[in-house]
Amino acid sequence: MPGAVFFGCTFIAFGPALSLFLFTIAREPLRVILLIGGAFFWLVSLLLSSVVWVVAVQLSDKNNAIMQKGLLIFGVIFSVLLQELIRFGYYKLLKKANEGLLAITREEIMPISVQQLAYVSGLGFGIMSGAFSVVNILADSLGPGTVGIHGDSSHYFLLSAFMTLAIILLHVFWGIVSFDACEKSKWWALAAVVLSHLVVSSVTFVNPQYEGSLIPVYIITLTMGIWAFFTAGGSVRNLKLCVTCRDKDFLLANQRPR
Numbered sequence: 607m608p609g610a611v612f613f614g615c616t617f618i619a620f621g622p623a624l625s626l627f628l629f630t631i632a633r634e635p636l637r638v639i640l641l642i643g644g645a646f647f648w649l650v651s652l653l654l655s656s657v658v659w660v661v662a663v664q665l666s667d668k669n670n671a672i673m674q675k676g677l678l679i680f681g682v683i684f685s686v687l688l689q690e691l692i693r694f695g696y697y698k699l700l701k702k703a704n705e706g707l708l709a710i711t712r713e714e715i716m717p718i719s720v721q722q723l724a725y726v727s728g729l730g731f732g733i734m735s736g737a738f739s740v741v742n743i744l745a746d747s748l749g750p751g752t753v754g755i756h757g758d759s760s761h762y763f764l765l766s767a768f769m770t771l772a773i774i775l776l777h778v779f780w781g782i783v784s785f786d787a788c789e790k791s792k793w794w795a796l797a798a799v800v801l802s803h804l805v806v807s808s809v810t811f812v813n814p815q816y817e818g819s820l821i822p823v824y825i826i827t828l829t830m831g832i833w834a835f836f837t838a839g840g841s842v843r844n845l846k847l848c849v850t851c852r853d854k855d856f857l858l859a860n861q862r863p864r
Contacts, residue, residue, distance in 0.1 A: 612744055615767035619740050623733050623774045630725075636718060637726045644696060644730025644781075651692040652738065655685040679811075686803045689731075693781065694796075696727055697788050720789055721782065721838045728781020732774035740770040765816045772820075772827045776806060779830035786837045802826050 631637040659681045666673050700723050718726075743766045780799050787795035806826055812818035835845075 611763055615740075615763045616744055618764070618767040619736060619744075619770040619774075620733075622771060623729065623736065626729060626778075627733075631729070637722070640700070640718070640723065640726045641730040641733075644727035645734040646730075647692050647696045647727075648689065648731045648734045651685070651689045655681070655688055658684060682807050683804065686807050687800070690780075690784070690800045690803060693727075693731065693784055694788065697724075697785050700727070720785055724782040724785030725778060725838070727785075728778040729774075731781060732777030735777055736770045736774040739773060740766055761816075762814075765820060768820060769810075769823065772823050773806070776803075776823075776827055776830060779827070779834035782834040783830065783837055802830060 627641070631641055659677075662677055662680070663674075666677055668674065743763060780803060784796055784799045787793065787799070806823050809819045809822050
């Protein structure tokens with residue numbers, strides 16, 4: 607049974623992300639490199655957040671419960687702001703690397719569009735964020751403890767997997783919207799990304815009332831997904847063509863910017 611929980615939750619949390627990687631990124635070396643770069647930049651944000659958190663905790667009164675709760679809230683807000691700042695920095699770095707990418711690929715135009723850059727880097731952010739969010743929980747699912755024995759939810763691992771799935775998808779959507787906002791100087795859209803990220807992170811404070819966090823998180827995920835779809839150039843018409851497998855341009859494995 608513990609093995610079934612482990613593999614089931616792993617599939618829920620990382621199955622869609624793995625599918626996206628295999629079908630849209632794995633066959634393109636440049637995209638793989640950019641995805642690894644996105645994952646690395648998220649790790650940098652985690653490292654810096656951890657350093658600030660450790661210093662703040664060491665300088666605080668550990669016996670003061672109110673202060674420790676305040677530090678937790680501060681840590682979440684600081685981490686979110688730092689992640690979005692790192693995402694912006696990665697965007698600027700990719701823009702500066704245009705000439706280098708052209709030299710490597712020996713082509714006259716960029717081999718990957720800004721929308722694709724945003725998607726790949728966002729998936730890198732999401733996969734690494736999801737891995738650090740759920741890896742310890744998955745390890746605990748193998749036992750020997752029993753979840754819910756003290757009245758807590760017996761679906762803790764399952765709910766954690768669904769939360770991780772939402773976070774991974776959100777990073778993809780946030781990446782697409784934020785890169786487009788930076789490209790077109792839509793600072794209100796960039797502010798909306800940061801605000802939605804703060805809301806998603808903040809609602810987890812209501813746990814273990816998981817319905818109070820999962821429902822709003824998935825509402826935000828759906829909203830950001832629709833926004834990202836239209837931001838990337840999608841429309842109802844080409845969505846219908848894609849679903850019916852009639853959009854040949856969309857189905858090409860090696861797309862190039864139009």
